[in-house]
Amino acid sequence: MSWPTVHHLDCAPMHPVGGSPLVAHCLLVVTGSGLLLVDTGLGAADIADPRRLGPLFRRTMRPTLDLSHTAVHQIRALGYDPYDVQDIVLTHLDLDHAGGLADFPWARVHVMTDEYRAAMRRDGRLDASRYVTAQWAHGPQWMIHDTADSDWHGFAASRVLRAPDVLMVPLPGHSRGHCAVAVQQPDRWLLHAGDAYFFHGEMDLRRPRCPRPVALHQRLVADHHGQRMTQLERLRELRRIDPRVIRIFSSHDAYEFSQLTAQTVGPLR
Numbered sequence: 001m002s003w004p005t006v007h008h009l010d011c012a013p014m015h016p017v018g019g020s021p022l023v024a025h026c027l028l029v030v031t032g033s034g035l036l037l038v039d040t041g042l043g044a045a046d047i048a049d050p051r052r053l054g055p056l057f058r059r060t061m062r063p064t065l066d067l068s069h070t071a072v073h074q075i076r077a078l079g080y081d082p083y084d085v086q087d088i089v090l091t092h093l094d095l096d097h098a099g100g101l102a103d104f105p106w107a108r109v110h111v112m113t114d115e116y117r118a119a120m121r122r123d124g125r126l127d128a129s130r131y132v133t134a135q136w137a138h139g140p141q142w143m144i145h146d147t148a149d150s151d152w153h154g155f156a157a158s159r160v161l162r163a164p165d166v167l168m169v170p171l172p173g174h175s176r177g178h179c180a181v182a183v184q185q186p187d188r189w190l191l192h193a194g195d196a197y198f199f200h201g202e203m204d205l206r207r208p209r210c211p212r213p214v215a216l217h218q219r220l221v222a223d224h225h226g227q228r229m230t231q232l233e234r235l236r237e238l239r240r241i242d243p244r245v246i247r248i249f250s251s252h253d254a255y256e257f258s259q260l261t262a263q264t265v266g267p268l269r
């Protein structure tokens with residue numbers, strides 16, 4: 001079995017009003033037989049027409065709209081062929097995670113059933129603003145993950161790949177069918193926890209903490225706040241396992257991103 005190389009990409013740097021810079025942490029997994037992406041950040045069409053992201057997201061999160069940050073651009077810059085992206089695994093379908101889908105229209109797109117349904121229905125004000133239909137208007141080849149067919153460290157999980165193992169681990173709360181994605185490496189697991197939490201301090205075992213504006217934002221955008229907190233508690237339990245065995249990180253925390261990349265946080269030049 002060939003072990004995957006994993007690249008950490010920031011596919012939508014953001015500078016929220018009154019807050020610290022955020023990243024959109026995506027993974028490029030080089031599996032030996034092809035490429036797999038975990039989340040896509042913003043895409044070329046979002047940059048060409050930022051209005052489709054909605055005024056609320058643009059004004060509060062203030063994303064850097066530059067083609068050089070798109071996954072497709074970064075994949076090319078790393079020397080890979082974007083046509084080799086066979087699978088895209090999404091933690092959820094929020095606009096800052098699904099924007100790059102149209103840059104890889106040939107890829108299979110893996111998403112949990114509940115998330116797919118919520119995004120197609122767009123019921124209510126919150127879902128109508130978080131899900132941008134235009135981002136999947138090209139008609140992706142959806143791979144809808146319904147039942148959990150595997151166990152991953154006590155979590156029900158749905159398998160995407162075997163050898164290297166890639167699994168979707170449902171962690172609903174932030175959005176209806178939100179999940180984490182576990183990627184096997186030779187010596188450890190990476191667990192991309194998506195938007196299960198925004199701030200690394202929330203995972204601190206001794207003194208969990210979160211800046212108030214960040215906590216408030218998470219509450220406002222949660223599909224189910226209580227459920228999110230329950231899942232966060234489960235994640236924190238997992239954190240007791242040596243990070244050399246399971247390395248957990250989230251989508252938007254710039255500190256975690258900088259820890260996992262050699263490059264400093266900021267635009268790729």
Ligand SMILES: [Zn+2]
Pocket residue numbers: 094096097195251252
């Ligand atoms: Zn997000």
